[in-house]
Amino acid sequence: MVFRLMPRPGKAAALSPAGGSDRLSVRFGHENGLLPSRLRSPEDALQHSMTPHPPQDTAASQLAPAPILSVSGLWKRFSGVDWVVRDFELSVGEGEILSILGPSGCGKTTLLRLIAGFETPERGEIHNDGKLISRPGWGVPPEQRRIGMVFQEYTLFPHLTVRENVQFGLTPSLAARVRGWIGGKSKTPPENGEARKARKEGLVSLMALCGLSEMSDRYPHELSGGQQQRVALARALVTAPRMLLMDEPFSNLDSGLRHHLREEVRAILKAAGTTSILVTHDQEEAINMGDRLAVMNQGRLEQVGAPLEVLQNPANRFVASFIGGNRFLPGRLENGKVVTELGEFPLPPPTPPTLLSVASGESNRAMGPSATSPVPSGGLVDVLLRPSQVAANPNGSGVPSLVLRVQYLNGQALYTLALPSGLEIQALLPESTPLRPGERTHLRFEPSPLIYFPSE
Amino acid sequence: MNGRSSVPAPDSSAPRPPKSQIGAQVWVRKNLFGNWFDTLLTLLSLWLIYQIVSVIFSWAIIDAVVGEGPKVCEGAKGACWAFIQEMWELFIVGLYPFEERYRPYTAFLILVLLCAATFVARVRRWPPFYLLWALAPFAVFFLIRGGTALNLPLVDTSLWGGLMLTLVLAVVSLGLGFPLGILLALGRRSRMPVLRGLCVAYIELVRGVPLITVLFLSSVMLPLFLPAGIDIDKILRALIGITLFAAAYLAEVVRGGLQGLPSGQEDAAKALGMNSWQTMVFIILPQVLRMVIPPLVSTFIGLLKDTSLVSIIGLLDLLGMAAATTANPDWLGRLVEAYVFVAVIYWVFCYSMSRYSLFLERKYKTGH
Numbered sequence: 001m002v003f004r005l006m007p008r009p010g011k012a013a014a015l016s017p018a019g020g021s022d023r024l025s026v027r028f029g030h031e032n033g034l035l036p037s038r039l040r041s042p043e044d045a046l047q048h049s050m051t052p053h054p055p056q057d058t059a060a061s062q063l064a065p066a067p068i069l070s071v072s073g074l075w076k077r078f079s080g081v082d083w084v085v086r087d088f089e090l091s092v093g094e095g096e097i098l099s100i101l102g103p104s105g106c107g108k109t110t111l112l113r114l115i116a117g118f119e120t121p122e123r124g125e126i127h128n129d130g131k132l133i134s135r136p137g138w139g140v141p142p143e144q145r146r147i148g149m150v151f152q153e154y155t156l157f158p159h160l161t162v163r164e165n166v167q168f169g170l171t172p173s174l175a176a177r178v179r180g181w182i183g184g185k186s187k188t189p190p191e192n193g194e195a196r197k198a199r200k201e202g203l204v205s206l207m208a209l210c211g212l213s214e215m216s217d218r219y220p221h222e223l224s225g226g227q228q229q230r231v232a233l234a235r236a237l238v239t240a241p242r243m244l245l246m247d248e249p250f251s252n253l254d255s256g257l258r259h260h261l262r263e264e265v266r267a268i269l270k271a272a273g274t275t276s277i278l279v280t281h282d283q284e285e286a287i288n289m290g291d292r293l294a295v296m297n298q299g300r301l302e303q304v305g306a307p308l309e310v311l312q313n314p315a316n317r318f319v320a321s322f323i324g325g326n327r328f329l330p331g332r333l334e335n336g337k338v339v340t341e342l343g344e345f346p347l348p349p350p351t352p353p354t355l356l357s358v359a360s361g362e363s364n365r366a367m368g369p370s371a372t373s374p375v376p377s378g379g380l381v382d383v384l385l386r387p388s389q390v391a392a393n394p395n396g397s398g399v400p401s402l403v404l405r406v407q408y409l410n411g412q413a414l415y416t417l418a419l420p421s422g423l424e425i426q427a428l429l430p431e432s433t434p435l436r437p438g439e440r441t442h443l444r445f446e447p448s449p450l451i452y453f454p455s456e
Numbered sequence: 457m458n459g460r461s462s463v464p465a466p467d468s469s470a471p472r473p474p475k476s477q478i479g480a481q482v483w484v485r486k487n488l489f490g491n492w493f494d495t496l497l498t499l500l501s502l503w504l505i506y507q508i509v510s511v512i513f514s515w516a517i518i519d520a521v522v523g524e525g526p527k528v529c530e531g532a533k534g535a536c537w538a539f540i541q542e543m544w545e546l547f548i549v550g551l552y553p554f555e556e557r558y559r560p561y562t563a564f565l566i567l568v569l570l571c572a573a574t575f576v577a578r579v580r581r582w583p584p585f586y587l588l589w590a591l592a593p594f595a596v597f598f599l600i601r602g603g604t605a606l607n608l609p610l611v612d613t614s615l616w617g618g619l620m621l622t623l624v625l626a627v628v629s630l631g632l633g634f635p636l637g638i639l640l641a642l643g644r645r646s647r648m649p650v651l652r653g654l655c656v657a658y659i660e661l662v663r664g665v666p667l668i669t670v671l672f673l674s675s676v677m678l679p680l681f682l683p684a685g686i687d688i689d690k691i692l693r694a695l696i697g698i699t700l701f702a703a704a705y706l707a708e709v710v711r712g713g714l715q716g717l718p719s720g721q722e723d724a725a726k727a728l729g730m731n732s733w734q735t736m737v738f739i740i741l742p743q744v745l746r747m748v749i750p751p752l753v754s755t756f757i758g759l760l761k762d763t764s765l766v767s768i769i770g771l772l773d774l775l776g777m778a779a780a781t782t783a784n785p786d787w788l789g790r791l792v793e794a795y796v797f798v799a800v801i802y803w804v805f806c807y808s809m810s811r812y813s814l815f816l817e818r819k820y821k822t823g824h
Contacts, residue, residue, distance in 0.1 A: 118723050142726040143735075149727035155720035159742050159820070169728035171738060239728055 067091035074124035099290030107299040117142035148241030156220040163216040169239035328382035342445040380455035390427035398442030550617015617772035629698035637706025662704035713744035753813035
């Protein structure tokens with residue numbers, strides 16, 4: 001489906017490519033969006049680039065447009081003692097879609113509300129488009145930030161129909177109306193017939209895209225949860241915001257619609273060049289929707305990078321265990337090898353940390369596999385065990401094990417097996433695997449690369 | 457209103473439950489005479505109802521006297537409706553000059569027609585119609601008051617009275633007090649401490665004082681503060697008093713609604729780039745006012761009846777007229793008839809408002 005957002009004449013600037021010398025200097029200052037945002041000046045960037053880091057791989061460089069939003073050293077707490085957001089550092093590039101993934105209660109929603117301007121931080125700053133928009137005790141009002149938001153609980157306007165809800169963002173201000181009536185000078189050129197028609201068509205196609213055409217005259221209380229969520233999405237998209245924050249926008253949709261809408265929304269956002277932040281606890285959604293993926297836990301940023309990078313190269317234990325349903329296999333370091341119950345594996349050659357895999361700021365607790373290992377020989381480690389890296393071999397060689405349970409997902413079978421020591425591990429095997437619970441098999445673990453963390 | 461599905465008509469050939477389980481007879485037996493205690497209560501209630509209704513019935517209808525002049529009522533056992541027959545216009549328009557009475561009636565007719573037209577959806581969608589509503593108060597005022605510019609004899613406000621005065625007081629004070637109340641409610645929630653403090657002080661002060669006191673203050677104290685020679689009209693003084701009083705009560709009603717509105721609604725509007733006024737006018741107030749329809753109408757009804765207190769400061773409103781007419785030497789002691797008549801008029805207005813509020817509640821039931 002071809003869809004183009006039709007901004008109001010006054011909002012045309014939002015979609016035009018960023019220009020001006022101001023922006024250029026910012027771009028220079030952050031030659032990629034992954035640098036810690038406190039590197040503000042070109043000198044900083046230069047100094048940073050002289051440090052002995054390997055060159056960014058090309059994919060990562062492409063993923064790093066000029067940052068438009070930067071969050072630095074952000075701390076937030078409500079009346080309690082616990083910090084909801086702790087020392088958060090993040091920058092989002094122009095036109096980029098960033099997914100923030102984290103368990104529920106980790107401060108994702110609060111972070112979005114801070115960016116949208118509904119909360120002010122206790123410490124730290126938020127810059128948007130080079131301008132300070134939030135600091136302790138002060139903030140640009142949310143309505144002036146040009147940041148749209150899709151709320152988790154939809155917050156549709158119950159007294160307006162679906163169409164009125166979606167159109168609401170286009171309501172002209174009273175001042176604009178009065179200017180229109182008295183025919184005075186308007187900041188925006190008067191909308192001619194063609195523009196009005198284009199806007200109407202844009203609205204119609206947006207409604208159609210979100211599957212709302214047939215319910216445009218209904219009220220929110222007459223819709224299902226999924227339908228309400230679609231209205232919320234359409235309502236936020238209609239104003240063509242500079243930046244869009246989405247708080248679990250697809251959580252209430254059935255899976256078919258979710259996939260469809262996810263792709264469509266991504267296409268819309270990309271076409272309009274809308275910088276977006278998507279908050280979710282659904283890994284699949286976070287990985288597929290975002291250009292970059294940030295993992296958050298207990299108010300901290302644990303890791304940020306390209307989704308595959310984060311998936312394959314977790315920076316720390318939390319990220320490793322949170323993404324991909326991974327488990328850990330206890331082992332011991334001996335003579336450059338890791339000895340585990342599933343075999344001995346040579347240590348990978350040490351590689352310096354890439355910028356992609358390391359979270360910025362003091363919150364960086366990365367103890368990545370590629371970092372120089374602080375574990376002495378003979379020390380205990382936990383090896384990351386991905387279900388997909390375990391293969392079963394009923395008759396052949398390998399470690400004997402007992403099938404405990406099996407779960408069928410998307411054409412694959414997730415087996416839970418017990419090793420001789422009693423340790424339970426998981427293996428992702430083809431659906432056609434003839435193993436049944438109670439049967440015995442042999443397992444082989446094929447890590448590539450081997451990832452381990454010091455044992456806790 | 458929408459989304460209403462049509463229920464298929466019941467099939468007439470389908471078997472019906474046996475006669476012994478349906479019908480009025482069964483209902484009565486089941487609900488009124490179910491056991492000996494129910495039967496006792498039912499009989500007792502019927503006896504009480506009979507006693508009360510029969511007294512009222514014989515007083516108001518069987519023994520009532522209808523006719524002309526005070527003579528017909530001599531020795532009457534029941535109500536003397538001849539009194540109402542002769543005096544009813546005084547109850548409606550007060551001491552308004554006899555030959556000019558067509559003017560308030562015309563004004564009343566204009567308002568009734570406007571109200572009736574408002575109920576027609578097609579008329580409501582025609583924007584110039586609201587201009588008529590905006591002009592109506594001025595038209596009514598000048599029609600009733602008159603003046604040389606209109607080539608109508610001037611009728612001084614001291615001659616205004618009866619139901620006309622009651623309606624003028626109620627409609628104007630509610631019409632002005634309501635927006636003022638909304639502003640006060642918003643002020644009370646304001647982030648500016650001075651504004652908030654002033655609003656809280658005003659609301660609590662006014663709510664802590666009886667309306668009679670406010671009326672006394674406005675009619676007795678206010679002239680003392682004004683420079684000599686400036687005399688504010690008595691009705692205007694009462695109007696100001698009731699308006700300010702109504703505003704404080706309505707502010708609290710509206711505030712209740714504001715507190716009941718989820719804060720996400722405001723956030724959602726802000727996230728769409730709407731400024732505070734747009735958020736207030738298009739999102740918050742429409743929802744809040746719908747939510748507070750029941751307490752709002754209760755307050756309206758209370759204030760309509762409270763306007764009767766103006767008789768204390770010498771205005772002859774509907775209730776004041778009852779006292780004034782029964783002071784007529786010819787009709788001395790016809791208080792019961794007068795008060796019953798006045799009560800019926802009040803009841804008609806209050807009951808209509810209450811029905812209308814129920815209608816609005818159903819119409820706007822879109823929930824959260």
